[in-house]
Amino acid sequence: MSEPERLWTLKDVSDYLRVPVGTIYQWRVRGGGPPAMRIGRYLRFDPDSVKAWSRAKLEAA
Numbered sequence: 001m002s003e004p005e006r007l008w009t010l011k012d013v014s015d016y017l018r019v020p021v022g023t024i025y026q027w028r029v030r031g032g033g034p035p036a037m038r039i040g041r042y043l044r045f046d047p048d049s050v051k052a053w054s055r056a057k058l059e060a061a
Contacts, residue, residue: 008044
């Protein structure tokens with residue numbers, strides 16, 4: 001059985017999207033940004049969801 005892909009941290013998403021971590025926090029406050037989940041006190045992101053979110057933003061532009 002293959003190992004599932006790990007969840008991304010805020011820094012991983014920041015690096016992938018090439019935006020500052022603060023921008024991702026601002027998007028969340030405003031109700032936007034890629035979908036995230038809280039695990040304890042940490043935000044984690046499903047890589048496929050982040051990629052789909054960014055593709056949708058590109059198509060809408």
